[in-house]
Amino acid sequence: MPAKAASTATKRADAQRNIAAIVEAATVCLSRDPSASTSEIAKAAGVGRVTLYGHFPSRTDLVDAVFVHAIEGGEAALGQVDLSGDPRAALARLIESSWHLVDRFRSLLIAAQDALPPGRVRELHADPMVRVERLIERGRKEGVFRTDLPTTWLVGTMHSVMHGAAEEINTGRVTPDKAAEYITATVLAAFTAPGERVPS
Amino acid sequence: MPAKAASTATKRADAQRNIAAIVEAATVCLSRDPSASTSEIAKAAGVGRVTLYGHFPSRTDLVDAVFVHAIEGGEAALGQVDLSGDPRAALARLIESSWHLVDRFRSLLIAAQDALPPGRVRELHADPMVRVERLIERGRKEGVFRTDLPTTWLVGTMHSVMHGAAEEINTGRVTPDKAAEYITATVLAAFTAPGERVPS
């Protein structure tokens, strides 16, 4: 069981404050530059590099902790979304919320991908995935989403389109405010079964 | 004008052979590991590291050359594809061919992205992009592709879905032989205008 380097138990108050500051600073730094160094992060956290290593055995453990923290925050936000009612409307709502998270944590994901052991990223994505999967399954049962492709593929499609949108924004070809609308329109069409009409 | 390190003019025969071997080996190595070192590549090419640096001033120039070479090959393959007739059928054919290229050169793209100066990758992608763009434009004029989203967005969507498929294969959730079929089904639906029926 990796990470969990910062157990909050029996830690002095200032230590806990520093740990929080480090994780927060790391989130910012790694979002700007996925290969940000420990020096950079420590400086941004207003802390000595030694202190950082005092709390996180290695850079890898730090990145893991940061990623876990981000996922937890995201999960909390996604938990608020109302997934009942018309599956298409629910999906639109879910995309709206997910998109903001993807947009914010995109670079952090890259950092995680080349700092963490293979499979770890996917492992931590499991919970958010399930939420999407369940909604899609329900939509299929109710006959509004296509069933000629695997559910996992549809999940992946939504994922891909969102990350693609982030890329488009980076190059300035799409404005952030239009993104959610485009993604929704694209995914809803992509989820429509052959022979059926694409919803507007 | 960067790269073009290997001008074939007035080069000795064995030098040309070595340059070719290096580019080929680099393609393989960088496809396996986007951060492969020059030592690794030289060894794989059956050549001394010094020789490599004799032909390519820096690692960056080598990566550039490799990427250019790959793009040229891809362009040649894509040039063979028949883009006339029903835009949907033409798109399916184009996807089929593009997909193989994306699948093969996926990791190489990553290598290029973090070794080459920003914008260079996009610059070299311009030609392949135009091909897709023109087909989509034609499809829109003929009323089979949606016009409620920008053309560049649709191009990006196709791109995203293909790269997403590569990812799915890496994790073993999709078999390579099914991929093209899934991509085509997804993209054709995504390109359908609201209110219209998704083609089968």
Place this chain on the structure above:
DNA sequence: CATAACTCGAACAGTGGTGTTCGACAAGAG
């Protein structure tokens, strides 16, 4: 075959990161 072009290994300098050690100092907990 003679010469210019090329190759090669080893060794070097430089860079930029990681993780550790040391000793002095500060701050929270009991």
Place this chain on the structure above:
DNA sequence: CTCTTGTCGAACACCACTGTTCGAGTTATG
């Protein structure tokens, strides 16, 4: 108030990689 816990900066060892230099050997080419 005391003592454990934590902090800090500087310095260190280490590693992997890039790019260069040297001198001796090899190969195409005219």
